[in-house]
Amino acid sequence: MQPRDEGDVAEAIAQARAAGTRLELRGGGSKADIGRATGCAVLDLSALIGVVDYDPAELVLTVRPGTPLAEVEALVASQGQMLAFEPFDHGPIFGRPAGAATIGGVIAAGVSGSRRLTAGGVRDHLLGLHGVNGRGETFVAGAKVVKNVTGYDLPKLACGSWGRLLAMTEVTLKVLPRGRTSASIAVEGLDPAAACAAMAAVLGSAADVQAAAHRPAGEGPALTVVRLEGFGPSVAARTATVAALWHDLAPRSLDEARADRFWQDLRDLAPLGQGTLWRINTPPSAGPAVVAALNPARWLFDWAGGLTWLTADDACAVRAAAEAAGGHAMLVRGGAALRQATPALHPLAPQVAALEARVRAAFDPDGVFDTGRFTHAD
Amino acid sequence: MSLVMPAPDSRVLDRRAAIVAALCAIVPGEGVIDEPRRLKVYESDGLTAYRQPPMVVVLPETVEQVSAVLAYCHAHGIRVVPRGAGTSLSGGALPLVDAVLLGMAKFNRILSVDYADRVAVVQPGVTNLAVTEAVSPRGFYYAPDPSSQIACTIGGNVAENSGGVHCLKYGLTTNNVLALQVVLIDGTVLRLGGGHLDAAGLDLVGLMVGSEGLLGVVTEVTVRILPRPETARALLIGFATVEGAGQCVADVIGAGIVPAGMEMMDRPAIHAAEAFVHAGYPLDVEALLIVELDGPAAECDHLVGEIAAIATRNGATTCRAAADEAERMRFWAGRKAAFPAVGRLAPDYYCMDGTIPRRRLPEVLARMRVLSEDYGLGVANVFHAGDGNLHPLILYDANRPGELARAEAFGADILRLCVEVGGVLTGEHGVGVEKRELMPVMFAAADLDQQLRVKAAFDPPSLLNPGKMFPLLHRCAEQGRVHIHGGALPHPDLPRF
Ligand SMILES: Cc1cc2nc3c(=O)[nH]c(=O)nc-3n(C[C@H](O)[C@H](O)[C@H](O)COP(=O)(O)OP(=O)(O)OC[C@H]3O[C@@H](n4cnc5c(N)ncnc54)[C@H](O)[C@@H]3O)c2cc1C
Numbered sequence: 001m002q003p004r005d006e007g008d009v010a011e012a013i014a015q016a017r018a019a020g021t022r023l024e025l026r027g028g029g030s031k032a033d034i035g036r037a038t039g040c041a042v043l044d045l046s047a048l049i050g051v052v053d054y055d056p057a058e059l060v061l062t063v064r065p066g067t068p069l070a071e072v073e074a075l076v077a078s079q080g081q082m083l084a085f086e087p088f089d090h091g092p093i094f095g096r097p098a099g100a101a102t103i104g105g106v107i108a109a110g111v112s113g114s115r116r117l118t119a120g121g122v123r124d125h126l127l128g129l130h131g132v133n134g135r136g137e138t139f140v141a142g143a144k145v146v147k148n149v150t151g152y153d154l155p156k157l158a159c160g161s162w163g164r165l166l167a168m169t170e171v172t173l174k175v176l177p178r179g180r181t182s183a184s185i186a187v188e189g190l191d192p193a194a195a196c197a198a199m200a201a202v203l204g205s206a207a208d209v210q211a212a213a214h215r216p217a218g219e220g221p222a223l224t225v226v227r228l229e230g231f232g233p234s235v236a237a238r239t240a241t242v243a244a245l246w247h248d249l250a251p252r253s254l255d256e257a258r259a260d261r262f263w264q265d266l267r268d269l270a271p272l273g274q275g276t277l278w279r280i281n282t283p284p285s286a287g288p289a290v291v292a293a294l295n296p297a298r299w300l301f302d303w304a305g306g307l308t309w310l311t312a313d314d315a316c317a318v319r320a321a322a323e324a325a326g327g328h329a330m331l332v333r334g335g336a337a338l339r340q341a342t343p344a345l346h347p348l349a350p351q352v353a354a355l356e357a358r359v360r361a362a363f364d365p366d367g368v369f370d371t372g373r374f375t376h377a378d
Numbered sequence: 379m380s381l382v383m384p385a386p387d388s389r390v391l392d393r394r395a396a397i398v399a400a401l402c403a404i405v406p407g408e409g410v411i412d413e414p415r416r417l418k419v420y421e422s423d424g425l426t427a428y429r430q431p432p433m434v435v436v437l438p439e440t441v442e443q444v445s446a447v448l449a450y451c452h453a454h455g456i457r458v459v460p461r462g463a464g465t466s467l468s469g470g471a472l473p474l475v476d477a478v479l480l481g482m483a484k485f486n487r488i489l490s491v492d493y494a495d496r497v498a499v500v501q502p503g504v505t506n507l508a509v510t511e512a513v514s515p516r517g518f519y520y521a522p523d524p525s526s527q528i529a530c531t532i533g534g535n536v537a538e539n540s541g542g543v544h545c546l547k548y549g550l551t552t553n554n555v556l557a558l559q560v561v562l563i564d565g566t567v568l569r570l571g572g573g574h575l576d577a578a579g580l581d582l583v584g585l586m587v588g589s590e591g592l593l594g595v596v597t598e599v600t601v602r603i604l605p606r607p608e609t610a611r612a613l614l615i616g617f618a619t620v621e622g623a624g625q626c627v628a629d630v631i632g633a634g635i636v637p638a639g640m641e642m643m644d645r646p647a648i649h650a651a652e653a654f655v656h657a658g659y660p661l662d663v664e665a666l667l668i669v670e671l672d673g674p675a676a677e678c679d680h681l682v683g684e685i686a687a688i689a690t691r692n693g694a695t696t697c698r699a700a701a702d703e704a705e706r707m708r709f710w711a712g713r714k715a716a717f718p719a720v721g722r723l724a725p726d727y728y729c730m731d732g733t734i735p736r737r738r739l740p741e742v743l744a745r746m747r748v749l750s751e752d753y754g755l756g757v758a759n760v761f762h763a764g765d766g767n768l769h770p771l772i773l774y775d776a777n778r779p780g781e782l783a784r785a786e787a788f789g790a791d792i793l794r795l796c797v798e799v800g801g802v803l804t805g806e807h808g809v810g811v812e813k814r815e816l817m818p819v820m821f822a823a824a825d826l827d828q829q830l831r832v833k834a835a836f837d838p839p840s841l842l843n844p845g846k847m848f849p850l851l852h853r854c855a856e857q858g859r860v861h862i863h864g865g866a867l868p869h870p871d872l873p874r875f
Contacts, residue, residue, distance in 0.1 A: 057628035058735050058766075080634055110576060123581055124553045139828045140821065145733045146546075147765040147805040149539045149588050150813075150820055151847065152829050153552065156584025160576065177634035200494040204518075206608045208673060231634075234677030241674070283495045283573035306495075306575055328578035346578040351568055356579050358835035363828070375579075 002044045006130065006138055006169040012043055013167065014136025017368050024371050025163030027066055027105030030090045034109075034332060035162075035344040035373035045104055048169055056081055059146055060127065062172045065104025072103050082178040085121050086113030086211075092268040093277070093333060104168050110160030114211035114227070114266055117203075117303040119176070123159040130170035131158070134364025144172045157359070162345070162374050165363040179210070179229025184259035185242050187249040188221040190214070192288035195224040196305035198249060200284060202226050203304055207241040213266055214301040225254065225262055272298045275311035276334040278318050282306060282327030293321040315342040322346065343376045381428050381469075381811055383845045386476040390456050394433060397456060401436045401478070404446045409484075411435040420479050423464040423471040424526075425812055427728075427782060432459065432473030439484045441559065441567060441597045448595065449565030451478055457841050458563070460591040462503065462534030465526045467729055468810025470538060470590050470846055477844075480595060482533050488512045489598070496603050497556060497573055502533025502596045506540075509601065518603045521548035524806070525714065533596045539588030541806040543639040543670075543713075546764035548604070550806070552587040559598035560586060563837045573600065585832070590808050591843040593836040607672035610638065611682050612706040615689045616663035616696040620644065623665035624739045626692040627763045630669065633688060635681055637764060639670040641713050644743060646758035647720060647771070648712075654719035657712030660696045667763065668709050713760065717771065720758045724773035728785045732796030733805035736766045745795055746770060753788040755781075767805035768796065794819055809847045817849050 001023075003009045016023045022040045026032065029046075045066050052062040056079040063072060069089055076082055087106040089098035105111075112121035128142030141154035157165055190198060195214040202209055211227040228238045243251050254262065265271055275298070280290055287305030294317060299310035312318050315331065315338065322329035328346035331339065348356060364370070390397070394412075401410045411417060417431040438444045451458050457477035464471050473479050485501035488509065492498075493516055500509055506527040509520040523542030524530055530540065536558065541550040548554070557571035571583040586593055617623040623642055630637065643651065643666045652659040659666055669685055671678045682699045689697045700706035712719075721727050734742055743759065750757045756773040770792050774785040793803050793813065797820050803813045817826060830848060833840065 055735070055737065057632050058737065059631060060735075110581075112576070116575065120549065120553050121576055123576070123584055124549065133828060137824050137828075139825045141825065141828070143733075143802045143820075145735060145766050145801050145805075147541065147550070147733045147762070147767045148802040149550075149806055149808055150803045151809065151817065151826075152593075152832055153539070153584055153588045154829065154832070156552070156581045156587075159581055159584070161580060165580075177631070177636060180634060197494075200496075203496060204493055204605055206605055206674065208607070230673075231677060231680055233680040234674060237674040237676035281574040281576055281578075283492075283497075285492075285494045286573075303575060326572055327574045328572075330578075348579050349569070351566055352570065352579070352582070355562070355568065355582065355835070359580060359582070359585075359832060362831035362835040 001041065002047050004047050006132065009043070009045070009167050009169055010132045010136050010138050013132050013134065013368055016041070017134065017136055017366050022371050023368055024373060025108070025167050025369065027102030028068065028100035030096070030100040031105060031109055033094050036339045037336065038371040038373045040371045043167065045167060046102060051075065052170060056175070059175050060144055060172060061175050062144060062170060063103055065107070065168045065171055066102050068099065069101040069103050069106055070099055076175050077178065080178055081175045083125065083173065084115060084119035084176040085125050086115040087111045087122070088113045088267040092270070095274070103171065107159055107168065107171060108161055108163050114213060114263060114302050117212060117306070118210050121159070123156050125174045126155045126159055126171060127174055128172040129155050129158055129168050131166040131168045133166045134366060134368040138169070142172070146174050164360060164369050164374065181232050181235050182227060182229045183235050183239050184225050184227045184254040184262065185239060185246070185251050186223050186225045186254050187246055187251050188223060190222055190224050190249070192216070192291045192301070195222070195301065196285055196287055198224055198246060199226065199304040201245055202242055205241060205245055207238045207245065209238070209242065211263070212304040214305070215262070215265070215271060216299065218271055218298070223262065227263065266300060266302055269300070269309055271300065272309060272311055276313050276338060277332045278310050278312060278329050279332050280308040280310065280318070280322045280327055280329045282308065282322065282325040286325035286327065290321050290325045293324065294318060319346060343374065345374045347375070382850060383430070383474055384850065386474070387455065390476045391433070397454070398434050400450055401434060401447065404450065405436055405438050405443050409437045409439065411437070420461065420464070420473055420481070423466040423469060425467055425469040425472070425810065428469050428472050428811060430473050430475055432479035433476055435479045435481055437481045437484050441561065444480070444561045444595055444597055445565040445567050447478070447480060448561055448563055451841060452564045452839070455839065455841070457844055459843050460537070460595050462531035463505070463529045465530045466534065466538060466808065466810060467731070468804065468808040468812040470808050470810040472811055474845065482531065485533070485597065491603070493518065495573060497600055498603050499598060499600050500532055502536070502599055503531050506530050506532060506535055513603050517606050519606050520554070520601055521604050522551050522554055532599050532601070536587050536596050536599055537589065537591045538806070538808040543641055543762060546640065546762070547636050547638050552584060554602045555583060555587055555599060556602060557600035558583055558586055558596050560594040560596055562594050563839070563842050571600070590810065590847050592833055592847055593842065609675045609678050610670055610672040610706065611678040612668055612670045612700045612709045613682060613685055614659070614696070614698045614709045615667040615669065615694045616660040617665045617667070618663060618693065618695050620665045620743050621740045622693045623667055624736060626667065626689050626694065627736060629688045629692060630685055631764070633684060635684065637669050638672040639668070640764035641668045642666065642761040642763040643713065643716060644759040646756065647716050647760050650719040650723055650758060651712035651716050654722060655711045655715045657708050659712055663695055668713055716760045720771045720773070723756065725775040725777065728772040728774065728789055730770045730772065730789050730792050731767070731804050731807040732793050732801055733765070733767045734796050734799050734801035736763065738799040742768070742795060742799060746792060749788060749791050753784055755785055755788055762805070765805070766801065790816060811846055814847055815849045
């Protein structure tokens with residue numbers, strides 16, 4: 001099913017509801033290998049494309065959700081702006097070329113990259129939406145201005161909802177000016193705890209770094225890197241601040257090519273190879289405990305240690321380590337059998353799960369979107 | 379009180395003594411207030427036009443007590459109004475005659491601060507400023523800074539998703555909260571979010587923030603704290619036209635600059651502020667901008683130069699960078715005193731809070747002037763110019779018969795105008811009782827139905843803070859399936875219950 005407009009979407013969902021069938025929502029399919037196979041019909045939203053309104057001076061962009069992420073990023077870049085949450089395309093993580101990801105998929109999957117540490121995530125940049133709920137009703141939530149508290153903030157629920165609440169048909173995002181220059185400063189050879197401490201020291205200073213990540217020794221020595229963005233004089237002054245803070249660690253600036261490669265690797269997760277892949281959110285200082293508990297073959301820290309990407313096959317051990325560290329673990333990539341047995345999303349505490357189920361029913365009383373792809377409670 | 383609130387439940391009122399006794403059993407000692415004289419203290423919030431003493435006030439000290447109070451009220455069908463410091467400007471904390479007022483003032487402790495992870499865990503009755511004060515010895519602060527920050531509580535900030543002059547760069551409350559402990563109306567205690575970024579499931583923290591006390595009672599908040607920027611610099615820029623000032627703001631953003639604050643005042647606000655605090659504002663301008671930059675000195679110096687050039691290109695008649703910290707504080711003194719300053723122009727003023735796309739500002743101000751003449755009431759404007767959040771201050775005299783009603787009608791027209799040009803009813807003060815009947819101007823019936831269903835997922839009997847946020851007519855419509863089309867209220871002349 002490939003609807004052309006909001007009316008088609010509403011009709012498809014209303015029909016599925018009437019027929020008692022379930023629908024899996026899809027944008028470009030770049031994340032189709034996340035979660036378990038369900039055999040449900042796919043509602044393909046990739047034909048809902050195009051820019052509805054973009055006024056750079058208002059910092060607001062309204063697009064249809066099937067618009068390719070790459071197109072949206074090119075558009076805002078042409079005006080010296082950016083999606084500050086640094087979304088990325090999951091294609092390369094699954095061994096496919098980038099380019100399929102849509103902006104709607106990015107929002108539904110809550111995809112935020114390295115700058116999320118300081119600039120906020122998708123949730124902090126989705127201002128409003130038009131959507132169709134599981135009853136097949138169209139509705140509007142949020143608005144098209146950067147500051148709004150009128151009514152419940154339902155757009156927050158859409159971010160990371162994985163198609164379990166509504167089909168978005170139009171989204172309004174906050175955009176921001178792109179830093180004119182960028183610098184990446186690195187230190188070598190730190191262990192996980194020392195790396196997190198070094199990143200915390202910088203984040204607790206006036207250096208105003210935008211991103212902080214760590215890659216353990218592998219092809220080269222371990223590398224701990226912070227990225228600064230902004231106007232030239234500012235980046236120069238803040239670089240000096242970082243250099244002073246890291247004085248004893250022998251910091252050096254990465255040249256542009258090396259810096260680009262480091263941050264690109266973090267997006268594509270190339271250093272992690274092809275094993276079972278987990279994404280673990282914890283408080284930043286708890287990242288080293290996760291690594292210590294699991295001793296994974298390959299791993300990376302982003303968000304100053306608050307996001308650990310790692311490969312490991314023992315799902316129970318990973319989930320236990322994430323919980324012990326005060327966080328949660330998502331199964332991003334794995335063999336079909338593992339994905340069949342292990343829910344992609346971290347199971348919630350029973351009372352939170354019960355509330356979440358009631359909220360889902362508030363959008364989708366008959367479970368049209370309850371495909372069971374991401375959680376097994378459905 | 380002219381405001382229509384949900385019809386009191388006589389079965390509850392009849393049992394008042396028993397309810398007070400039950401609450402005393404849950405919260406012993408000084409925790410329950412039922413003397414009429416002492417109830418009066420709680421009769422209104424920052425929207426003082428509306429007053430209603432509550433049936434009884436309860437001031438719990440522990441999460442267990444909050445849970446027991448809510449479970450009791452749930453079991454007996456008693457309404458509950460949560461309250462922080464009572465500074466809401468939309469009547470969010472307005473009591474009901476048959477409701478328990480749940481005051482969170484005794485939850486006033488900062489539980490922990492973690493500087494490595496840059497988070498503080500605080501109880502909801504802690505004031506906004508107290509969070510910053512607690513972490514400032516280590517060079518940190520809590521970024522959202524509503525002007526009421528010495529009084530308002532973090533719990534109130536979470537409920538209203540409050541902002542401040544720095545929120546264009548640093549975000550509203552919602553962008554600075556990581557986790558909540560919440561008690562639902564049935565007494566269930568939940569932890570939502572955590573010390574990490576992004577929720578494991580649905581972003582229920584994001585939903586709770588800005589929910590105006592209708593979904594649950596917040597008993598603990600984990601906020602992000604930030605290191606203080608090294609320096610701050612401010613510019614004071616005057617323009618002969620509002621258009622010039624508006625274009626300057628657009629060009630600053632267009633140049634890739636996100637100032638820490640960018641505030642605009644119109645002529646009446648400038649004159650009132652200058653007369654009140656003698657900030658040194660130019661009086662021969664139509665619009666005044668205060669632009670603040672923060673960060674390393676090198677960045678501030680660079681951007682002061684850029685912004686001065688942009689201002690000059692847009693025909694600024696005056697442009698001054700504060701020479702020192704004392705002058706920067708003087709620039710702000712006038713803006714910060716704008717509300718009381720305007721308050722001296724008339725016995726009463728009514729503060730509005732719409733957001734508009736910034737490009738529509740000249741048109742909106744011009745139409746507001748026409749409305750001002752039509753209603754025969756003055757208006758002064760202060761404007762969070764960076765994010766388009768407009769605060770028109772309507773001048774009136776409540777002692778003159780009919781003038782309050784006229785001020786409210788004028789205010790409602792301004793908010794309709796904000797929505798008409800593509801904006802919203804409220805940028806930071808919340809809907810409360812004040813704007814609830816205007817919700818259909820911005821949302822169609824299906825949109826409001828979706829929000830009401832979310833409300834029912836948290837609070838099926840609708841006992842938490844009823845009469846707020848949603849039009850009372852619409853609530854009837856939910857039950858009776860009356861539909862409101864295209865935002866138009868059927869029978870607008872009929873009283874609404
Ligand atoms: C002079 C003045 C200046 C102001 N300036 C600003 C400003 O710059 N920016 C801005 O955004 N606002 C501003 N406000 C509005 C107001 O201060 C904010 O809305 C503030 O967040 C309210 O906090 P409070 O503790 O007073 O909450 P209250 O007024 O007591 O309550 C507000 C709402 O929160 C709910 N609530 C309170 N505590 C809890 C809790 N623990 N759990 C669940 N619900 C709860 C109440 O039910 C109510 O709906 C201003 C107000 C005044 C009087």
